[in-house]
Amino acid sequence: MIKNLKKIFAIAFVTIAAVPTQAQDLLARQAPIDRKMKAVDSVALSRLIQFEQFGSPAADLYQDWENIYAHRETALPDTFRIDLRGFVMPTESRVLTSNFGARWGRQHKGLDIKVYIGDTIRAAFSGKVRVVRYEAGGYGNYVVIRHYNGLETIYGHMSKHLVRENQEVRAGEPIGLGGNTGRSTGSHLHFETRLCGVALNPALMFDFRNQDVTGDYYTFRRSTYSRESAQANRLRGVSGSAVSTSDPFLAQNSNSKKAGSKRMAASTRFHKVQKGETLYSIARKRNTSVNAICKLNGIGKNMKLRPGQILKYN
Secondary structure, three states: OOOHHHHHHHHHHHHHHHHHHHHHHHHHHHHHHHHHHHHHHHHHHHHHHHHHHOOOHHHHHHHOOOOOOOOOOOOOOOOOEEEEEOOOOOOOOOOEOOEEEEEEOOEEOOOOOOOOOOOOOEOOEEEEEEEEEEEOOOOOOEEEEEEOOOOEEEEEEEEEEEOOOOOOOOOEEEEEEEEOOOOOOOOOOEEEEOOEEEEEEHHHOOOOOOOOOOOOOOEOOOOOHHHHHHHHHHHHOOOOOOOOOHHHHHHHHHHHHHHHHHHHHOOOOEEEOOOOOOHHHHHHHHHOOOOHHHHHHHOOOOOOOOOOEEEEEO
16 A cells, blocks of 8 residues: 555655746746636626626615515605616507506506406516515505616506515516406506605606607606606507696696697607617608607607617607
């Protein structure tokens, strides 16, 4: 046994001695470099994880993480920019059955979208599931997800949950099945978007009829929110649905602008940008001018269009 060990050490010594001096120097110099690269990779990975978990806007907006309440209102910033990139429609349905706002003498805090029992409901953005519960007198089977962009989304009246609390989900991942549970008069998805627990009109950010977002970003401004919400209902909501006039601006102007709003909703038309299209090709297709499209959408002639973008052309 001892003789065998001596042979092994002798072979190892000869092998090391056979390595050229230059090669040994190279290995010696390379070792600290490898250690440095590993350190850099570790720092970069650590920063990425920190950004995902703590560096997102949601971490600044929400101090607590609890699974008891679907929503609890906290201090709402005067302005907040919401990143809508990476959004996935929670359902393929394009049929809206009820707007955000006043309904039957109370505030309806979301949009109702027609779905059938068993239809797949998907996460709108990547995030973490905060609540998975059943509420007989309200949401029925529902899920609340907190997203990295600061929003929380609520999905109500589902027939089945497909996720659990504290589960990480990606945008587009199935989270439940369409249903008619809770306080519901027919199968549909009740979809809410909340910022700091305060319900915002989903129609400000999402166009269900065209299955797209209204832009890459939406900037919430407390001073103009009510006005913008009412306009979003007229443009992308259910035609003829009541809009809350509890806001002083709306109450003061509802009578004088009622007819004009109906004419605007009827006359405004939209174009969904296809791959390869330009402002000039769209103008020709829609029998209008580039200047008119730019003015309607508040954009410049040199703006780069992206497939799926929604433009007003009339």
